[in-house]
Amino acid sequence: MSKMNVVRRCYNCGAVLQDKKKGKEGYISQEILSEAPLNEILFCEKCYNEARYNIAPQEASVSNDFLTMLLDAQATEATIVYLLDLFSFECSFNSKLTSLIQRLPIMVIANKRDLMPEEANDDDLKEYVAHRCRVAGLKVVKDDVVLMSLHSVSDMKDIYKLLEEKRRRHDVYIIGASGSGKSFFLSSFLHGFTNNSLRSIVTGNYPGTNLRTMQIPLDSSSMIYDTPGTGIDNSFMGKADFTLQKQIFPSEPIRLRKIILHKDDSIFIGGLARIDLIGYEEKKHCQINCFFSSDVSLKKVGERKDMDEYFVKCLESGALSPSSNIIASKLTDFDVFDIAVEEEGSRDIGIAGLGWINFQGDKQTFRIYVPKGIGAYASRAKVKIKC
Numbered sequence: 001m002s003k004m005n006v007v008r009r010c011y012n013c014g015a016v017l018q019d020k021k022k023g024k025e026g027y028i029s030q031e032i033l034s035e036a037p038l039n040e041i042l043f044c045e046k047c048y049n050e051a052r053y054n055i056a057p058q059e060a061s062v063s064n065d066f067l068t069m070l071l072d073a074q075a076t077e078a079t080i081v082y083l084l085d086l087f088s089f090e091c092s093f094n095s096k097l098t099s100l101i102q103r104l105p106i107m108v109i110a111n112k113r114d115l116m117p118e119e120a121n122d123d124d125l126k127e128y129v130a131h132r133c134r135v136a137g138l139k140v141v142k143d144d145v146v147l148m149s150l151h152s153v154s155d156m157k158d159i160y161k162l163l164e165e166k167r168r169r170h171d172v173y174i175i176g177a178s179g180s181g182k183s184f185f186l187s188s189f190l191h192g193f194t195n196n197s198l199r200s201i202v203t204g205n206y207p208g209t210n211l212r213t214m215q216i217p218l219d220s221s222s223m224i225y226d227t228p229g230t231g232i233d234n235s236f237m238g239k240a241d242f243t244l245q246k247q248i249f250p251s252e253p254i255r256l257r258k259i260i261l262h263k264d265d266s267i268f269i270g271g272l273a274r275i276d277l278i279g280y281e282e283k284k285h286c287q288i289n290c291f292f293s294s295d296v297s298l299k300k301v302g303e304r305k306d307m308d309e310y311f312v313k314c315l316e317s318g319a320l321s322p323s324s325n326i327i328a329s330k331l332t333d334f335d336v337f338d339i340a341v342e343e344e345g346s347r348d349i350g351i352a353g354l355g356w357i358n359f360q361g362d363k364q365t366f367r368i369y370v371p372k373g374i375g376a377y378a379s380r381a382k383v384k385i386k387c
Contacts, residue, residue, distance in 0.1 A: 006038060012047035057337070057352075057375045060177060061231035062094045065209035069227065070100040070173070072207075079105045079167035082138075083176030083185055084129065086110045086147070087250065091234055091352035091375025092177040093136040101175075102137050105166040107144055107159075111181035114149035117254045117291060120383045122147060128382050135379070148181065153188045160192075171222050178229030179237055186214070186226050234375040236272065236353030239327060247322040248272070248354055250293040256385070257290040257298060264303035270296045271315050271323025272371070273351050276307070279340070279365025286364060289385045292355035297321045311369075328371040339366045339378045346381035358385055 008017045015026035019033045026044045036042055073080065080101050084092065089110075110129045113122075126145040133140035146159060153159070163172065176182045195201070199217040206213045206225070214226040232238035236248055248270075259267060263280040269292065277286060290298055297320060304310060312331055314320050328334055341347055343361045349368060350356030352375035370376050 008033070008042060010044040010047055011041045012043050015044050017042060017044060057091060057377065058234040058373045060092050060094050060234050062097050065211050066227070066230065067096055067100065068209055069206050069211060070097065073104065073171070073173045074100050076171055077104065078171040078173050079107065079163065081107050081109060081163070081172060081174045083109045083111060083174065083180040083182045085177065085180045086112045086125065086129070087115050088235065088350070088353050088355070089177070089180070090132055090350055090377045090379065092230070092232070094230065095137070097230070098137045102139065106138055106140055107146065107162055107166055108133060108140055109146050109148050109185055111148045111185070112150055113147040114151065115250050115253055117256050117383055119256060119385060124384055125382070128380065131380060148185065150181070150184070153185065156188060156192050167222070169219065169222055172218065172224040174224065174226045176229060178232050180229065182226065182229060232353070234352055234373055236351070236374060238353070239371070239374070240324065241326055244322055244324045244326070247295040248293055254291045254355070255294055259288045259290060259298060259300050261286045261288055261300070262303070266301045266307055268299040268301060268311065268314060268320055269354065271318070271320035272327055273354060274311055274369040275349065275357065276367040277364060278338070278367045284362070286359055286362070289358040290355070291358065291383065295322065296355065333371055334369040335372050335374070337368050337376055339368060341365070341378070346384050347378065348381050349376070349378050351376050356382065358383065
């Protein structure tokens with residue numbers, strides 16, 4: 001008697017599921033296909049990747065040429081000057097990059113101090129930056145961090161002195177994400193720079209790569225290499241068009257805005273992101289301190305059964321400002337992460353290129369919606385707010 005087998009198909013696209021040809025229509029791993037019960041809904045790998053919740057936030061990208069250049073820095077025991085955008089740098093690290101420089105002397109320039117809220121404290125900011133660098137795998141302490149503003153740099157003599165102490169007559173590589181302020185820093189550096197060598201400042205491709213670098217002689221045997229900005233493709237600033245960038249990037253010090261949430265309340269962050277308080281004691285309230293550009297609207301929404309549908313309706317109607325079809329226009333355009341807060345004390349949850357919220361840790365669970373590929377993070381507080 002002939003035997004008839006069930007042919008399993010992708011629930012989304014309808015393709016016949018197969019485990020032999022990865023990258024072809026209907027591919028799914030052999031383990032999932034063989035072990036899933038017949039009544040379980042399955043998706044092919046392509047549909048699953050397009051619609052799924054991400055396992056982890058995406059890292060910033062770094063080219064192979066850039067990594068090749070850092071191999072030279074590693075081999076010559078160069079010093080790294082790392083420029084960070086203080087407003088939103090937490091998701092700018094790349095694990096391959098940090099692994100290459102983690103044993104090198106590092107000086108961190110934290111830029112855009114002038115955009116921080118009035119509640120920010122310099123010593124706290126330096127320690128926060130050093131902590132986030134250590135989380136990324138870099139051996140940085142508070143004294144390695146220098147704060148810088150968009151329109152002025154702290155005494156360059158101190159920076160020269162610290163750099164000379166760290167570099168020990170070795171080369172220096174200036175690195176940082178696009179938009180972090182490397183050009184302004186270098187311009188300020190060169191303004192007071194005296195070339196005591198017999199060599200000229202030159203711009204050209206770094207040897208063995210297609211990277212354009214400025215090479216500045218420090219002495220007869222060492223150079224400063226000003227490198228291209230690394231990727232910001234996991235940040236709102238890397239995905240947004242010019243109009244949206246102007247709305248979400250603050251042009252003046254960020255003003256603290258406070259919102260009170262109870263369990264199952266939400267905050268719509270313009271039409272760009274959403275944060276839900278999904279786990280908390282029923283009768284408690286949680287004060288949320290919000291740090292976003294004043295042009296980004298914040299809408300508190302009380303508990304409702306149709307929260308997802310309401311969010312999508314607000315997105316489609318353009319009721320939330322700012323919004324952009326380039327970023328996200330329906331719920332499947334978002335990655336979703338649950339953040340269970342175990343730590344006590346002042347805590348942050350942030351979104352790359354957009355801003356962050358602050359609250360007192362009290363065993364809450366937050367659900368955060370960000371457009372696919374945008375980085376998100378949870379950490380100790382950048383700006384400590386007195387309750």
